[in-house]
Amino acid sequence: xxxxxxxxxxxxxxxxxxxxxxxxxxxxxxxxxxxxxxxxxxxxxxxxxxxxxxxxxxxxxxxxxxxxxxxxxxxxxxxxxxxxxxxxxxxxxxxxxxxxxxxxxxxxxxxxxxxxxxxxxxxxxxxxxxxxxxxxxxxxxxxxxxxxxxxxxxxxxxxxxxxxxxxxxxxxxxxxxxxxxxxxxxxxxxxxxxxxxxxxxxxxxxxxxxxxxxxxxxxxxxxxxxxxxxxxxxxxxxxxxxxxxxxxxxxxxxxxxxxxxxxxxxxxxxxxxxxxxxxxxxxxxxxxxxxxxxxxxxxxxxxxxxxxxxxxxxxxxxxxxxxxxxxxxxxxxxxxxxxxxxxxxxxxxxxxx
Numbered sequence: 001x002x003x004x005x006x007x008x009x010x011x012x013x014x015x016x017x018x019x020x021x022x023x024x025x026x027x028x029x030x031x032x033x034x035x036x037x038x039x040x041x042x043x044x045x046x047x048x049x050x051x052x053x054x055x056x057x058x059x060x061x062x063x064x065x066x067x068x069x070x071x072x073x074x075x076x077x078x079x080x081x082x083x084x085x086x087x088x089x090x091x092x093x094x095x096x097x098x099x100x101x102x103x104x105x106x107x108x109x110x111x112x113x114x115x116x117x118x119x120x121x122x123x124x125x126x127x128x129x130x131x132x133x134x135x136x137x138x139x140x141x142x143x144x145x146x147x148x149x150x151x152x153x154x155x156x157x158x159x160x161x162x163x164x165x166x167x168x169x170x171x172x173x174x175x176x177x178x179x180x181x182x183x184x185x186x187x188x189x190x191x192x193x194x195x196x197x198x199x200x201x202x203x204x205x206x207x208x209x210x211x212x213x214x215x216x217x218x219x220x221x222x223x224x225x226x227x228x229x230x231x232x233x234x235x236x237x238x239x240x241x242x243x244x245x246x247x248x249x250x251x252x253x254x255x256x257x258x259x260x261x262x263x264x265x266x267x268x269x270x271x272x273x274x275x276x277x278x279x280x281x282x283x284x285x286x287x288x289x290x291x292x293x294x295x296x297x298x299x300x301x302x303x304x305x306x307x308x309x310x311x312x313x314x315x316x317x318x319x320x321x322x323x324x325x326x327x328x329x330x331x332x333x334x335x336x337x338x339x340x341x342x343x344x345x346x347x348x349x350x351x352x353x
Contacts, residue, residue, distance in 0.1 A: 004284050011290050017300035022085025022114075022292030022319060023252040024282025027177075027204045027218035027244025030075035030089050030104060031063055032056075034346040035247075039353050048183035048229055049155075057124070062352040063093040065103050067345045072107035072115075074342035077335060079250025080113050080325055083294040083314040086286040087113060087250065088202065088218070090150055090177055092120040097132045101140040101147070112324030112332045114288055118150030118177045121165050123158050130161045134168055141172050148177035148202060154189040166196035175200030175215070181208040183229045202285070204244065207232040215239060216285060219278060220246035221262045222255060231266055235274055242281040252279060253312055260307050276303035293318040 011021060041054035063071075068091075079087055087108065093100050101117040108115035117140060121133035137149045149169040151157060157165070169176045175198070181189045182205035190211040197203070201215030205223075207230045219234045223246030234241045243255050260275035283290050298305070298312040306312060317325035324331055 004287075015293075017302070018296050018298065020083070020294050020296070020301050021283060022289040022294055022317065023083050023279065024086040024088070024242065024286045024289050025079060025084050025245055025250050025252055025255075026088050026216075026242030026282050026285055027202070027220055027246055028075065028079075028087050028089050028250065029091070029247030030072045030087070030108075031060060031068060031091060031093065032247030033071040033075040033078070033342065034067060034349050035059055037346065038350050047185075048227055049185055051227060058353055059349070060092040061094050062349055064096045065099065067349050068093055068096065068100055069103050069107050070338070070342040070345040072104045073111060073333070073338050075250060076108040076111040076113040076115070077330060077333065077338050080111055080317060080330060081314070081328065081335075082249075082251040082253065083296065083317060084250045084252050085113055085292040085294070085317060085319050085324075086115070086282070086289040088116045088148075088177070088244070088285065090118055090120060090179075090204065092122070092152070094125050094129055097129075097136050098139075099136075101136060101145060105140075105145055110333060111330060111338075112319050112322065114286065114292075114319065115146070116286065117145060117147040120150045120152045121161065122152035122156040123161050124152070124156045130158075130164075134164055138168060138172070141174060148175050151176055151178040153179040153182065153186050154192050155186045159192075162192065162196070169200075175202055177202040177204070179204045180206050180213070181210070182206075182224075183227070184208055203239070204246070205229075205232060206234070206237065206239075209237070212238060216281070217241045218244040219259060220244045220255075221259045222246070222248050225258075225262070231262060233266065234278065235263060235267070235270070240281055240284065241278045242285050243275075243278050252282070253306060255279075256303075257307055257310075260303075272303035272307035275307070288320075291320070 045051040119136040180203040203215045204218040217239045256279045295316040
């Protein structure tokens, strides 16, 4: 057992059985909070790249800073309401790059949720778009923001841009947060990333990763099922694993249950403990959350119970010593106002699609 694992284990032993540290979402897209109810795409997406073209790349290109603010507020609120106190976000807004990471960080702080930010560098908007994405990562991180250097995926990155992403991360002493081999169209990602990746990198998805690659894998079982890209088999990989939602909310207990079900479907000998280890992996990625305290409606909060118990919710959440959720309601913001303002911004966004 590593020193990090020993620390996590000792914290869990010391807590009452109805209390856990704050949960961590290891891969989120907070801007997708405004996607619900969006108009149907102009065509039926039959492949993963068509899903990107017809849905997500239309949506992220239409975002402005006000939409980004309220999507982050709503996403942070929903995470807090499910006992998630730390989010690792991966952001894209090609028409509103500059300052976007500050907007997200400030919105999450207002709700009382910790966040790690990055901007998704890509060549899909040309060399200038890639340059601006790199600059936003650098500006935010040099100003003291918490996060990674972000990148979309090898399938939208030239060799020069990929080298620039990795070089900037090395210069700043942080990792790269990137989608890796999510779909077969990105099957060559492992070979391209191998010269650059290190233990600080966060590798989202890795469904079709065909070689050993250094870094932590962010496993997103619900999203992978939704996009029909396959099963990642994270238990078969040597990397540390964390759980993420890929933008489908912030309910990490639900993601844990789904991760266990997917794992069990691929190997009937598996137990909930493995999926729980992936959930707990978030604390190694975001150790501040170990100091947060979530008091739940269920006792005991342990994997063999939670794998089969729906409806478990937090009664109280304490972040950095402050009660930010009490009796299921946030203390820093008005939940009804956040939802109303987010709905207004969603309507503005959908009108642009």
